[in-house]
Amino acid sequence: MSVLRYQAFFLTVFYFSATVLCAQQFCLTRLTADDRAIDQRAFDEDSILYIYTVIHVLYQDSSQYIEDTDILAQLESVSRDLRRLNEDRDDTPSMFVSVAADCKIELCLARLDPDGQPTSGITKRQTNVREIGLTDRYYQTGLGGIDLWDPGRYLNIWVCQISEIGDIGGFAELPQNELTSAEGVVIDYRFFGEGNKALSPFDKGRTLTHEIGHWLGLEHIWGAKAGCDIDDGITDTPRQFDRYRGCPAFPQSSCGTEDMFMNFMDLTDDRCMNLFTAGQKDLMRNTLLSVRPGLVLSSCDEPTTAIVEFKSSQLAIPNPATTYLYLGDAKYDYLDLRDLTGTSVLTQSRGDLVNISALKSGTYLMLMKVKSKVIFQKIIKIP
Ligand SMILES: [Zn+2]
Incomplete structure (x- = not known):
């Protein structure tokens, strides 16, 4: 669907x-x-x-x-x-x-x-x-x-x-x-x-x-x-x-x-x-959220989007990815991976690896909560 x-x-x-x-x-x-x-x-x-x-x-x-x-x-x-x-x-x-x-x-x-x-x-x-x-x-x-x-x-x-x-x-x-x-x-x-x-x-x-x-x-x-x-x-x-x-x-x-x-x-x-x-x-x-996630703030009081600290190149996320997302030394409080209907398919609160091997191929949105900021990153999972 x-x-x-x-x-x-x-x-x-x-x-x-x-x-x-x-x-x-x-x-x-x-x-x-x-x-x-x-x-x-x-x-x-x-x-x-x-x-x-x-x-x-x-x-x-x-x-x-x-x-x-x-x-x-x-x-x-x-x-x-x-x-x-x-x-x-x-x-x-x-x-x-x-x-x-x-x-x-x-x-x-x-x-x-x-x-x-x-x-x-x-x-x-x-x-x-x-x-x-x-x-x-x-x-x-x-x-x-x-x-x-x-x-x-x-x-x-x-x-x-x-x-x-x-x-x-x-x-x-x-x-x-x-x-x-x-x-x-x-x-x-x-x-x-x-x-x-x-x-x-x-x-x-x-x-x-x-x-x-x-x-x-x-x-x-x-x-x-x-x-x-x-x-x-x-x-x-x-x-x-x-x-x-x-x-x-x-x-x-x-x-x-x-x-x-x-x-x-x-x-x-x-x-x-x-x-x-x-x-x-x-x-x-x-x-x-899917095409322009880097422009989104969680509040007008935030001085900038935190995406600048977590550009995908800096995160070293292989994207598209098949089995793991590597988050490097990114610090986060909570991570939530959602499909395009908004359904949460994976969450975690620690670790620099996200195992996506069980997910179906497709486009996902990764939300990372870092202090009061929410960071969005589009993730493509391939077979
Ligand atoms: Zn018009």
Whole structure:
């Protein structure tokens, strides 16, 4: 079941995925059109996953400059949307309230830079490159942008001019089996934050909420293209023929059911979106823990992810592995190996060897608790 299905899903995404260009005006998605079954069970229902984040601001002049206070407000607003603490959650139609979810994901600004030096988690640079978001320069300091920080440890978000006319709100790099040099999310400065430079009706910070959804593997609510035979692969979002824009009155229907056009993964106005579903929550958390585990903190108060001390190369884990994981002199309080459904298959609290010879071949997630930190490492078991 689920492991194979889950892997098939990601393989499908990997092969078809690339950057998704999105705007509320239009969105150039190139996701798979397959109707997929996804294992929607989360690894761990209870823990809040905090994502270590850096914001890079690229501006040509003061009209594009973003103040730190606006950045903080934007991150808080995305976290509220992900936690279902958004003030407009009561606007969710009653028929969808039962599937609306607290995704238990939040964003935290980085406290240490890639060299281990204290940082605000915000970098800024004036550039003379027009429409830098449409080039491959935004993530390269030598070409007028700002170098991405290790995408295995940070979520990189660039705020810059994408298109001059402002018809593209942002785009995200979808989950792939390898971290890419452009890994992260890009938001046009006119769609970033609440009020101030953000232009109505996209001035409540939801462009970033939407793009984080893509970055964590979500498709648009109507699927990869218009039609009732195409779905987003999430069972608790109703089939929907196509996108909605503006702020439609509820109800609207297509494909025989009421449409969830107030979902963050539709393209309605910011003031008219207000929920992620439980199915979307589980896919986002599974993506985070399986594809991007090094970005996860157990608390915003943690100065950095501990993954830096336990990179797989330093752990000397043979990965893929057949019989043993060698942990070297890594110190840990508790180790828990889980399969992709979140089921614990092996635990131990001491020793530098983990005997995996009895496990079936497949992908596993190793969680190591070290003091107050939880470290994640993807493990591939082969015959
Ligand atoms: Zn989109």
